[in-house]
Structure formats: C-alpha cells, structure tokens
Amino acid sequence: MSDEKTDPAPANGDSLRDVSRRDFLNEITLGALTVAGVGSATLTYRFLSPKVLFEQSTTFRAGDPDLYPVNSVTCLQDQQVFIVRTVAGFYAVSAVCTHLGCITQWKPEENIIVCPCHGSEFEPDGKKIQGPAAHSQPHYAINLTADGELEVDKLQTIEADKVLKI
Numbered sequence: 001m002s003d004e005k006t007d008p009a010p011a012n013g014d015s016l017r018d019v020s021r022r023d024f025l026n027e028i029t030l031g032a033l034t035v036a037g038v039g040s041a042t043l044t045y046r047f048l049s050p051k052v053l054f055e056q057s058t059t060f061r062a063g064d065p066d067l068y069p070v071n072s073v074t075c076l077q078d079q080q081v082f083i084v085r086t087v088a089g090f091y092a093v094s095a096v097c098t099h100l101g102c103i104t105q106w107k108p109e110e111n112i113i114v115c116p117c118h119g120s121e122f123e124p125d126g127k128k129i130q131g132p133a134a135h136s137q138p139h140y141a142i143n144l145t146a147d148g149e150l151e152v153d154k155l156q157t158i159e160a161d162k163v164l165k166i
C-alpha cells in the first residue's frame with residue numbers, strides 16, 4: 001500500500017495564508033480602482049457640465065400705473081425698487097442703500113426712506129438727507145410698455161429729474 005497523499009496539506013498553513021492575502025489585496029486594489037474611477041468620472045462630469053448662473057432679469061414689469069396712487073411710494077421688495085408716483089409722474093428709485101447695500105425702508109409716517117443698518121435717511125425721491133450713505137439713491141429708467149404697463153430697467157440709471165409722465 002502506497003503512503004502517497006493526493007492533496008498535501010501545508011505543514012504550517014503558509015500556503016493558505018498566502019492565497020488569502022493575495023485575494024485580500026486583489027479586493028482592496030479593485031475597490032481602490034473603483035473609487036478612483038467613480039471619483040474621476042464625477043469630476044470629469046462636473047468639469048464638462050455647463051456652469052449656468054440664473055440671475056434675475058434687470059428689467060421688470062411693475063404693473064398697471066393705476067396700481068399706484070398719486071403721491072405714493074411703493075416698495076417692490078423682490079425687485080428692491082421704490083415706485084414713486086407724484087403729480088408730475090412716475091420714477092423708480094433703488095431701495096439699495098448707497099452706504100453698504102442694505103435694503104432701505106419707506107417710513108410713510110415720517111415721509112422718508114430709512115436705512116435700518118446705519119440710519120441713513122433719504123427723501124422719497126432718493127435724495128440723501130443724512131447718514132453715512134455717500135450719495136443719493138439712483139433712479140432707474142422707467143417706461144410704459146406697448147400694452148400699458150410700467151417697466152423698469154435696473155441696468156439703466158437716469159437723472160433724478162426725469163419723470164415718466166402719463
């Protein structure tokens with residue numbers, strides 16, 4: 001009878017440990033390559049995708065002129081503009097303080113525009129009364145559209161004495 005072993009077992013288990021270590025290293029390498037590939041694909045996608053910045057339009061419609069009573073100041077908060085109507089006509093004044101850019105507020109009881117940040121005060125037409133603000137608030141171009149609505153262009157500043165007569 002032969003004393004041969006068909007499947008010799010390692011005497012000290014080194015072979016089994018080597019195979020396990022190799023498999024383990026293969027798994028780690030595969031995992032690292034997968035993470036690197038996904039990261040690289042993500043960065044490439046972000047690099048190639050367009051960077052679109054959605055900014056609010058500088059021109060906006062302020063509605064029907066009849067919405068604004070004569071001798072009124074109306075703050076359009078979302079546009080940061082005051083629509084002022086006097087007996088002479090309409091004008092649009094920036095609500096952004098010329099000091100550090102806070103949004104000013106209309107105080108009808110005092111008939112002034114006030115900055116809540118550092119106390120600058122302006123007349124209803126935006127002319128500086130007092131405070132750290134360097135100058136008066138600018139006027140924006142205001143026109144009437146073909147269908148009869150007020151339209152303000154915040155990109156176009158105009159002289160304070162120009163009024164839209166309707």
Ligand code: FES
Pocket residue numbers: 097098099100101102115116117118119120131132133
């Ligand atoms: S930001 Fe208006 S007074 Fe300073």
